[in-house]
Amino acid sequence: MFMATILLAGCQPESKELKLTKFIDKHVARVKPLAKELNLAYWQAANSGKEEDYDKSSSLELKIRKIYSNKGDFAFLKNMKESGQIKDQLLSRQLLVLYNSYLPNQIEPKLTKQLVELGTQIEKNFSTFRGKIGVQELSDNQIREILKTETNSAKRKEAWEASKQVGEVVAKDLIKLVKLRNEAARKVGFDNFHTMRLTLGQQDVKEVDKIFQELYELTNDPFAKVKLDLDEILSEKYRLDIMGVMPWHYHDPFFQETPLVLEVNLDKYYEGKDVVKLAREFFYGIDLPADTIIARSDLFEREGKNPHAFSSDIDKEGDVRILCNVKNNEQWMETLLHELGHAVYDKNHDPKVPYILREPAHSFTTEAIAMMFGRQSRNAGWMQEMLGLSASQKTEIEKVCSQYAKMKQLIFARWAMVMYEFEKQLYANPDQDLNGLWWDLVDKYQLVNKPAGRNKPDWAAKIHFTIAPCYYHNYAMGELLASQLDNYISRNILKEENPSYAGEKKIGSFLKARVFEPSAVYYWNHMIERATGEKLTAKYFVEQFVK
Numbered sequence: 001m002f003m004a005t006i007l008l009a010g011c012q013p014e015s016k017e018l019k020l021t022k023f024i025d026k027h028v029a030r031v032k033p034l035a036k037e038l039n040l041a042y043w044q045a046a047n048s049g050k051e052e053d054y055d056k057s058s059s060l061e062l063k064i065r066k067i068y069s070n071k072g073d074f075a076f077l078k079n080m081k082e083s084g085q086i087k088d089q090l091l092s093r094q095l096l097v098l099y100n101s102y103l104p105n106q107i108e109p110k111l112t113k114q115l116v117e118l119g120t121q122i123e124k125n126f127s128t129f130r131g132k133i134g135v136q137e138l139s140d141n142q143i144r145e146i147l148k149t150e151t152n153s154a155k156r157k158e159a160w161e162a163s164k165q166v167g168e169v170v171a172k173d174l175i176k177l178v179k180l181r182n183e184a185a186r187k188v189g190f191d192n193f194h195t196m197r198l199t200l201g202q203q204d205v206k207e208v209d210k211i212f213q214e215l216y217e218l219t220n221d222p223f224a225k226v227k228l229d230l231d232e233i234l235s236e237k238y239r240l241d242i243m244g245v246m247p248w249h250y251h252d253p254f255f256q257e258t259p260l261v262l263e264v265n266l267d268k269y270y271e272g273k274d275v276v277k278l279a280r281e282f283f284y285g286i287d288l289p290a291d292t293i294i295a296r297s298d299l300f301e302r303e304g305k306n307p308h309a310f311s312s313d314i315d316k317e318g319d320v321r322i323l324c325n326v327k328n329n330e331q332w333m334e335t336l337l338h339e340l341g342h343a344v345y346d347k348n349h350d351p352k353v354p355y356i357l358r359e360p361a362h363s364f365t366t367e368a369i370a371m372m373f374g375r376q377s378r379n380a381g382w383m384q385e386m387l388g389l390s391a392s393q394k395t396e397i398e399k400v401c402s403q404y405a406k407m408k409q410l411i412f413a414r415w416a417m418v419m420y421e422f423e424k425q426l427y428a429n430p431d432q433d434l435n436g437l438w439w440d441l442v443d444k445y446q447l448v449n450k451p452a453g454r455n456k457p458d459w460a461a462k463i464h465f466t467i468a469p470c471y472y473h474n475y476a477m478g479e480l481l482a483s484q485l486d487n488y489i490s491r492n493i494l495k496e497e498n499p500s501y502a503g504e505k506k507i508g509s510f511l512k513a514r515v516f517e518p519s520a521v522y523y524w525n526h527m528i529e530r531a532t533g534e535k536l537t538a539k540y541f542v543e544q545f546v547k
C-alpha cells in the first residue's frame with residue numbers, strides 16, 4: 001500500500017505550480033543578464049552622449065522586447081493565469097507581473113509599427129513646431145518668458161494663444177493615435193486603451209477614481225480660497241477686474257505650476273555648502289547609508305552628459321547608481337535627495353525576494369519615497385539641523401515655504417485631476433466634443449475661465465497625451481503617498497508634530513521593513529495598508545498642505 005502511493009505520486013503529471021516555477025527559472029536566466037547589459041549600456045550612453053552608445057542601448061531593448069513578444073510563452077502564461085491553480089502567493093504575483101509584461105507585446109507587429117510611427121510623427125511635430133505671434137515665430141522658452149514677465153494683458157493673450165497653436169497641428173493625428181491605441185487594446189481584450197494601461201500597471205480604474213474623487217472633495221474649498229487669493233494678486237498686478245483674470249494670466253500655459261507671486265529662493269542657504277556631503281550625512285543618519293551608491297554615481301556636469309537626473313538599479317543585486325549634474329543650490333539639494341530616495345529603495349530590496357518581484361511595488365511608490373525626501377530641501381526643521389541655522393532663520397523659512405507649498409501642491413493636484421479625467425474620457429469616446437470637454441474640466445477642477453467662444457483643441461498641446469499616455473495620475477498618487485508615509489512616520493514612529501528627519505534612525509528601519517524589503521511582493525495598495533494601516537488616501541496630503 002505504502003509503495004503504491006509512492007509510485008502513483010511519481011506518475012502524476014507535473015503540477016501547474018511546478019511548471020510555472022521551471023518557466024520562471026528559464027525566463028530569468030535569459031532576461032537577467034540582458035537587463036543588466038541594457039542598464040549598463042543606457043548608463044554609458046547617458047554619461048557619454050554618444051550616438052553609438054544610444055544605439056547599443058536601443059538594440060538591447062529590442063532584444064528584450066522580442067523575448068516578451070513570444071506567442072507560445074504568452075499562451076503558457078495565459079493558461080496558467082486562467083487555470084486558477086497557482087495558489088502560492090509569490091508564484092501568483094510573479095505570474096501577474098510576467099503576464100502584464102508579455103501582454104502589450106502581443107499586439108500584431110503591423111499595428112505596433114503604425115502606433116510607433118504615428119507617435120513618432122506627432123512627437124516630431126511637437127519638437128519642430130514654433131508658435132507664432134503675427135509673423136514672428138517663438139520658441140517654447142520665449143513663450144514661457146513672456147507669460148512670466150509681460151504686464152500687458154493683450155500681449156500675454158497672444159503668447160498664450162501661440163502656446164496652443166501646436167494643438168491644432170497635432171490634434172487630428174492624435175485622435176487617430178487614440179483610436180489606434182484603442183484598437184490595439186480591444187484586440188487583447190480591453191474596453192479601451194486607458195483601461196488597458198491602468199490594468200497592466202496593476203491599477204483598477206474604479207480604485208483610482210475613488211482616490212481622485214476623495215482628493216477632489218477634500219481640496220474643493222481650500223483650492224477655491226487659494227485661487228481667489230491668487231486672482232486678487234493677479235488682477236491687481238495686471239490692473240483687471242477680478243472676473244477678468246484669464247488663462248493667460250497664470251504664468252504657465254496650463255496653470256500647472258505656481259505663478260511667480262511669492263518670493264521663495266532658498267539658494268542663499270545652500271551657497272558654499274556641499275550638497276553631496278549633506279545628502280550622504282542625512283541618509284547615513286537615518287540608517288539608509290548611501291555611500292556605496294554615491295561611490296558608483298556620476299554626480300557632476302560634463303560635456304555631452306545627460307543634463308537631467310535619474311537613478312538606476314543596474315542588476316537588482318546591489319549595484320544602484322544615480323546620475324546628477326549637481327550644483328550647490330536648493331534645486332540640486334532637492335534633486336539629490338529625490339534620486340537617492342529612489343536609490344535607497346532599490347538598494348534595500350530583500351535579496352531573497354524572487355528576481356521578478358525585486359523592484360518597487362509600483363512606479364508611483366518609488367516616486368513617493370523620492371518626493372518625501374526631496375521635500376526636505378525646503379523643510380525648515382531639516383534645513384535648521386542640516387545647515388546649522390538659527391531659530392529665527394528657521395521661522396523665516398517656515399513662513400514662506402509653507403504658504404508656497406500649499407499653493408504649489410493644490411495647483412498641481414487640481415491640474416492632475418483635469419489630466420486624469422480627460423484621458424479617461426478621451427479613450428472612452430474619442431469622437432465626442434473634446435474641445436468642449438477640456439474646458440468643462442478646466443473650469444470644474446482649476447476654476448479657470450474659458451475664453452469666450454473658444455473652440456480649439458487646446459488639450460492636444462499637452463505632449464503627455466502623445467508620449468506618456470495614461471500615466472499622469474501617478475504623479476499625484478506619489479504626492480499623496482509621500483504625505484501618508486510622512487504622516488505615519490511623524491505620528492507613529494517619531495511621535496512628534498513636524499519632526500525633522502535628520503538623525504532619526506527609526507525612519508530607516510521602518511521604511512526598510514515595511515516598504516523597501518517587501519519590494520513588489522504585495523499589490524501596491526496592500527503594501528501601503530501593511531505599512532501605514534490604511535489604503536492610499538488623500539487625507540494626509542490635505543492635512544499636510546491645507547492647514
Ligand SMILES: [Zn+2]
Binds near residue numbers: 338342367370
Ligand atoms: Zn523620481
